[in-house]
Amino acid sequence: MSEHAAQPPVVVIGAGPIGLAAAAHLLERGLEPLVLEAGPAAGAAVRQWSHVRLFSPWAEVIDPAAERLLARTGWTRPDGATYPSGADWVEQYLQPLADALGARVRYSRQVTGVARAGRDLVVDAGRAEQPFTVHVEHADGSAERILARSVLDASGTWATPNPLGANGLPALGERAAADRISYRVPDLTDPAVRARHAGRRTAVVGSGASAFTALAQLADLAADTPGTHTVWVLRRGITGSTYGGGPADELPARGALGLRAKAAVEDGHATALTGFRTAAVERAGERLVLVSEEGHRSDPVDQVVVLTGLRPDLSFLSEVRLGLDERLQAPAALAPLIDPNQHSCGTVYPHGAAELSQPERDFYLLGAKSYGRAPTFLAMTGYEQVRSVAAALAGDREAAARVELVLPETGVCGGAGLYDQPDAAQGGGGGCCSIPAAPEVLSIGLGAPATTPVTATGSGCC
Incomplete structure (x- = not known):
């Protein structure tokens, strides 16, 4: 028309x-x-x-x-x-x-x-x-x-993934290392993508369903291809809620996905680098090193998969009058219902x-x-x-x-804002997720793997 x-x-x-x-x-x-x-x-x-x-x-x-x-x-x-x-x-x-x-x-x-x-x-x-x-x-x-x-x-938000930098801006060197950094769950059925990860070290940055999916799929690759290993980069520490709701999640497949991520760590296919907020990416020959805001350095990796969420593209709406929350960039009346600084994924x-x-x-x-x-x-x-x-x-x-929808409970999970504050919402005792004073490399995990890695774009908790 x-x-x-x-x-x-x-x-x-x-x-x-x-x-x-x-x-x-x-x-x-x-x-x-x-x-x-x-x-x-x-x-x-x-x-x-x-x-x-x-x-x-x-x-x-x-x-x-x-x-x-x-x-x-x-x-x-x-x-x-x-x-x-x-x-x-x-x-x-x-x-x-x-x-x-x-x-x-x-x-x-x-x-x-x-x-x-x-x-x-x-x-x-x-x-x-x-x-x-x-x-x-x-x-x-x-x-x-x-x-x-x-x-x-x-x-949607698919076209505008969040960058690697923990402050919401690209890390120093991130754009220059674009040939070794991706922002999507790798499709390991694609021979070219598989070759980039098989027998190599991959850093997966993120803590949501997409990161769980990448961990699970790379663990499968590691079981088939010696030398394949994942470094799971987390901005906070590991607690019982890190892997989501597990059996308590009323979206069972999402709970199973968290258990699959646990198994990847438990089986030695992945190690967790916790309390690590990326500020820079440096070249180390043909590999990359991540540098935290405190100056800590990761071991060299071959590829980096950044799964730190997505954000809306508002650039073509500059002539439309919008009332958006200043933090979430969501409609102002909706933001209090979904704000991870206020809610624990209820x-x-x-x-x-x-x-x-x-x-x-x-x-x-x-x-x-x-x-x-x-x-x-x-x-x-x-x-x-x-x-x-x-x-x-x-x-x-x-x-x-009128409300015509009943949603399932989202399971056990904490919002980013709560996780970033030790002792928040817990009255002491370590909070829902304490942040270690310096990065730690951990190898922990409980539970049996699920049969199929699952996730949903734009979905998930945390």
Whole structure:
């Protein structure tokens, strides 16, 4: 639809799980969606971690409105009790859903800016009455502007991983060592990727589900290939909660993943370098050495896998009035519910249009992007978000305010802010995770390995 169209659509940025679900809900509400996807196919980000298995089963990663739309196409629902890989999610759900939406989904459309038509960020007069104008670049370099009655940004955070530096900025030398640093769980089914890690030392930096997955997969490689070893770099110490909830986690596959990481350490395939906050990366011949903020140095490694979380890309929203929490970069009303400085990964209450609304009327951040830098997003949460927002845009305030989702407990896990403060929230006695005065190399762990490493992008606890 061009800028001169009489009735602008609701533009949805991103054809991932949440963006496509948003389109399905909008259609049920009689609103016309237009989904703009930067990649060449649906679920472009998910395709990049297609080798990774989710820790949520099919029953928890299919949106109800999307399922109703798919049912009309003769789609067969996967077994709800089984756990899909990223590839399964794309092939059996996301791409069929995008196909069912038809021409409402447009690929190779990179959104470069969103604004009110004829109004920059400063102008108040008549602002709310103006449609949005969405600036888009095509793969061939051409550009267009699309008018929208509302904009739902479900573009996710996959494209903007956090850097290695513990202060949130790239470590000194990080960019120069880019040939040996990656920010994704390695796909060891790819021969070229496997060759970079087989028989070599890899540093894995991070403490969440993605790091657990990397530890587990590299441990499998070590069992097959002598000389393969992982150095697990942690900014804090090891405690009982480091590996997540284990058997107490109400997402059983996530608990099993933590046990798998434990086994990697216990079996000697990985050692933990704790209390290590990276400030610099130095070359040591063909290898790399990590240097902490206190000047401690790691042993040389061949590769570094940085899995320290993700952050939202807000660069194309500079002309939109946003009300974001200054720490999490999440909507201000949502931030207290998900802030790891305040919560120990307890239940995140279902939320919707009220918590996601912005000073810019009819503009919403949805999905993983709505969580900013917080790490606890689940697909089920995003599906509840889009249900509520679609209802609000259709004028059904009662449905928008209603809660239609019951989330599982997140298990035993602590937030980053609490972990970073010895004795925090514990009244002494070492806190939920004490930080050693100097880095320690540990080889500990309990529990038996799970059969399959699992994780979920944008999800997890801690």
